[in-house]
Amino acid sequence: MTRTDAIGRVRQHFHSGDFLAELGRRVAYRTESQNGGRPSELRAYLEDTMRPSLSDLDFTSRLIESPSGKSPFLIAEHHESADRPTVLMYGHGDVVDGMEGQWRDGLDPWKITVTGDRAYGRGTADNKGQHSINIAALRAVREARGGRLGFNAKFILEMGEETGSPDLNQICADHRDELKADLFVGSDGPRLSAQRPTIFLGCRGGMRFHLDVVLREGGHHSGNWGGVLANPATILANAIASLVDGRGRLKLEAMKPPRLSNQIRAALADVKVEPSADEPALSENWGEEGLSAAERLYAWNTLEVLAMSSGSIAKPANAIPGQARAVLQLRFVVGTEIDKVLEAVRAHLRDHGFPMVEVRATQSFAASRAEIDSPWIKWAADSVQHTTGKAPAVLPNFGGSLPNDVFAETLKLPTIWLPHSYPGCSQHAPDEHILLSVTEEALTIMAGLFWDLGELPRPL
Structure with missing residues (x-):
């Protein structure tokens, strides 16, 4: 089997409808964390859908109670060889309020509804769809390699990101050895645009x-x-x-x-902030003078x-x-x-x-980011370009905020984020959705990236 086979398998998973069916089962869990009234749903998301999915990929996992007692964490591990690279991945299964009754055409936020290129549902973009993409890509690579990944993989899933990840840093500090890795890869937030794959190294x-x-x-x-x-x-x-x-x-x-x-300016030199037709136009003469739109934003x-x-x-x-x-x-x-x-x-x-x-x-x-000259950054960018034929935008940091400091500072890992959403996805609002075209491309990007990780004889 080859890299092309792994990508072909993940495309088939998408076109068969299996990916959306799997995501639909996850979206159906009403994992609202901000109102404090869904503790059983938060726990069930990890116990009933995530643990079985990861077990099918030969991950061992366990739930860990949070110090505050608000919501549990899931830590999972797949180990193949001490000589192979180890990647730590992250996702969150909690979502903002469903806002029932405010969605277009009476859409149900807890059900996937496909209209044209959009798949609507709470959590499709933030973040159930994104970690589902990464898990589907792992499955495709494992199948293409005859039951192995070629690297070691770990996952940490939390259920409190939408309330500021209050316990994530403590959990990671307490389980530092268990979460030890060579590289962190996460998927959250939007790409630069729907058309351009993006890598960012941290967050504001x-x-x-x-x-x-x-x-x-x-x-x-x-x-x-x-x-x-x-x-x-x-x-x-x-x-x-x-x-x-x-x-x-x-x-x-x-x-x-x-x-x-000069290093940051060079990284952003080819980055254009170009809103799509259904996104707000950039304001003229706004923000710090002498900077490009990308420099102001990132x-x-x-x-x-x-x-x-x-x-x-x-x-x-x-x-x-x-x-x-x-x-x-x-x-x-x-x-x-x-x-x-x-x-x-x-x-x-x-x-x-x-x-x-x-x-x-x-x-x-906190603000944090990986070193922009880390060899992992070029490796990831080359992998994305190999898969898509597009040079990805490499951003020093995401414009918004994510718990990147936990992985970069507490766990001391080089951090790479590959987002699978786009700026107009309506996350945190009614009508949250993913684009099917971006989702298919993201599945192939991650399958290619995981295949390439398995080709490395040792960590970079």
Whole structure:
């Protein structure tokens, strides 16, 4: 058997309908983790669908309870030889709320529905479809090699990613020896575009913080008090404007990353951010000056206002509100001195006449990425190009946040992410879907990659 045979087998698995049938069984588990009301579904997803699927591929597995007691983990291993490379893979089976009743044409989020090139269902893109692709590719390679992979493989599956992976780092630290590997490969998030295979080496971090201006209880008549009572909404708007300007450019130096290296610029030189017809067009003249769209998205920091409130926008009264609140988020890349940002914001607002603005952080994700000159990166890119005939986009990091730091920092592994979704997939929203064309290509990419991994006589 050959590499071509493995790819042919995974294509047959797709065209026979078996892949979508298998994914449909997984989507049917209502594994919503954010509302706290599905513990039995979270556990059943691992026990009833994932353990049998991995057992069929000669993996031994066990469930591990999380330190918080919220949701279990599954750790699985397939061992062939101490001399062969070992890959650690990751996926999460929990999803965001199903949002029943909000999907187009009354679609059921817990059932796969195919319309044209789209397969709708909660978890199809994030993340059941993506780890299902990787498992299907492992199966095809194992069948093509007569019951062996040619390498050692490990899996860790969690059920709390949508709540921030609160226990993942502790689990990995506690089971460090069990999860020891030569390479980490994960699949989550979107490609650069539906048309271009993508590899990213890590992720931006994210820090969410609140700005609160609380001056008094209740509102006061704007005719009787306008001009003599401070307006908290006006104060808040100007406080935010002192941090980021009207074109989305950071004004506070402490929020900026180090200057872009020539290595990062070179990696992003051929990366074009080109939204499809059903995605929003890029805004003109927005973001840091002197950077390409790809550099702004994958190599720079951004400050976004996520929400603001003061008074009632539905029923505004002729009154000066007593308080105003906003939630902001800083997305940041490796090298940002994030531990100093919050105090820098407080000092900046105090020095610019806004001491009444209370600043508090509520959520934080770490930024991390593999070394861009790791030999594993070129190996993976060559494999993808061999399979597809396309040079993949190689991004220093994903624009969003994933628990990459657990694998890169805690387990000290070179990290490679090969996403199987695309930016317009509607993850975290009604109408979540995967593209069948991208899914078929992704299956072949992973079958080729796993075949090539089995051809290595030793780790790179």
